[in-house]
Amino acid sequence: MPASVHSQDQDQSMMDTAPQELEQQQDYEQEEFELEEKRIVVLPGATETAASFQFEGEGHTLGNALRYAIMKNPEVEFCGYTIPHPSEAKMNLRIQTYGMYFATPHIGGFDGADENIADSTTAVEALEKGLEALMDLCDVVTDKFTSARDAFNAAQADKMTS
Numbered sequence: 001m002p003a004s005v006h007s008q009d010q011d012q013s014m015m016d017t018a019p020q021e022l023e024q025q026q027d028y029e030q031e032e033f034e035l036e037e038k039r040i041v042v043l044p045g046a047t048e049t050a051a052s053f054q055f056e057g058e059g060h061t062l063g064n065a066l067r068y069a070i071m072k073n074p075e076v077e078f079c080g081y082t083i084p085h086p087s088e089a090k091m092n093l094r095i096q097t098y099g100m101y102f103a104t105p106h107i108g109g110f111d112g113a114d115e116n117i118a119d120s121t122t123a124v125e126a127l128e129k130g131l132e133a134l135m136d137l138c139d140v141v142t143d144k145f146t147s148a149r150d151a152f153n154a155a156q157a158d159k160m161t162s
Helices: 002-008 019-035 060-071 125-159
Strands: 041-042 050-056 076-082 090-097
Touching: 002 060, 002 076, 019 090, 050 125, 060 090, 090 125
Parallel strands: none
Antiparallel strands: 041 050, 050 090, 076 090
């Protein structure tokens, strides 16, 4: 083959590549990674206090545990999940919170004139709190399992030496 063809087919040294090109390539790879990680989508029709979320690649395991954790929040009025179709790896979660206003009770009952603006939880905040609570729960389970396993292994080692 002619020499011109061989020169095009040779590998380039990394030193020959401009640092700016490497930086652009790393930025592109990081951007691509972030796009692949988008697993929660807010479905159309969402408001501040009521929203539906779609989780990609999730099912009943996360759905039921997350629903339980979110319903522990006293500011959440409703939380439920559904799997749209068994052949799709998607889970829909609906969260509704009590809203922006609350009525203050007095002796005769609730007085509508005494409505105060509350710092109520939004649907997104309720989801974040639920996910954090679920992560904390998983950490506790992991710690208890690890300590029980270590105690069992120590007991087995004592049996072997006795």
